[in-house]
Amino acid sequence: NAGVTQTPKFRVLKTGQSMTLLCAQDMNHEYMYWYRQDPGMGLRLIHYSVGEGTTAKGEVPDGYNVSRLKKQNFLLGLESAAPSQTSVYFCASSYGVSDQPQHFGDGTRLSIL
Amino acid sequence: GQQVMQIPQYQHVQEGEDFTTYCNSSTTLSNIQWYKQRPGGHPVFLIQLVKSGEVKKQKRLTFQFGEAKKNSSLHITATQTTDVGTYFCAVNAGNNRKLIWGLGTSLAVNP
Numbered sequence: 001n002a003g004v005t006q007t008p009k010f011r012v013l014k015t016g017q018s019m020t021l022l023c024a025q026d027m028n029h030e031y032m033y034w035y036r037q038d039p040g041m042g043l044r045l046i047h048y049s050v051g052e053g054t055t056a057k058g059e060v061p062d063g064y065n066v067s068r069l070k071k072q073n074f075l076l077g078l079e080s081a082a083p084s085q086t087s088v089y090f091c092a093s094s095y096g097v098s099d100q101p102q103h104f105g106d107g108t109r110l111s112i113l
Numbered sequence: 114g115q116q117v118m119q120i121p122q123y124q125h126v127q128e129g130e131d132f133t134t135y136c137n138s139s140t141t142l143s144n145i146q147w148y149k150q151r152p153g154g155h156p157v158f159l160i161q162l163v164k165s166g167e168v169k170k171q172k173r174l175t176f177q178f179g180e181a182k183k184n185s186s187l188h189i190t191a192t193q194t195t196d197v198g199t200y201f202c203a204v205n206a207g208n209n210r211k212l213i214w215g216l217g218t219s220l221a222v223n224p
Contacts, residue, residue, distance in 0.1 A: 090156070
């Protein structure tokens, strides 16, 4: 059982480049989330989805876009990468929110030069 | 917006000492979740508390939910080096769509 799989695991970009981070889950979860984690800042929600075809902004959505075309996949796009987007990105999924745990992927370590 | 305060931010203990982290909210919570993140790893769900005054134990870990459902604690008895990591609490944002996360307590254990 793979759980939540994120690709790639590491990436280095130059300022202005674009890229897409892929998250795939095999647990038939409805809810999926993208977080970024920076030292001392905890987990900050970028965007989330409560079902296929739906997305919503989180706490820090600027500079990112997402898509949930299939229930099992949640894509995070960086339109024009900036050094401030250097971070560790985590994808998570859950059956629900209030009473179900979130399952996390291993993370993508992204550096923007 | 709703916030959850987690203290302390860091804790450094000798192996065998006890450790406690606290999570506090200004509003009544429906439930609270606790997660652990090992260095270089991802957050892993530990437990969920739902009832007022609830106490749950997992081996050396004791989780408590306050009577007013506004605070919670995680206590580790006789820490071990395997307890190293950051412990996060997370609460329902109120709209049943996302969680609000504490900033975490980073635990270091000297062998």
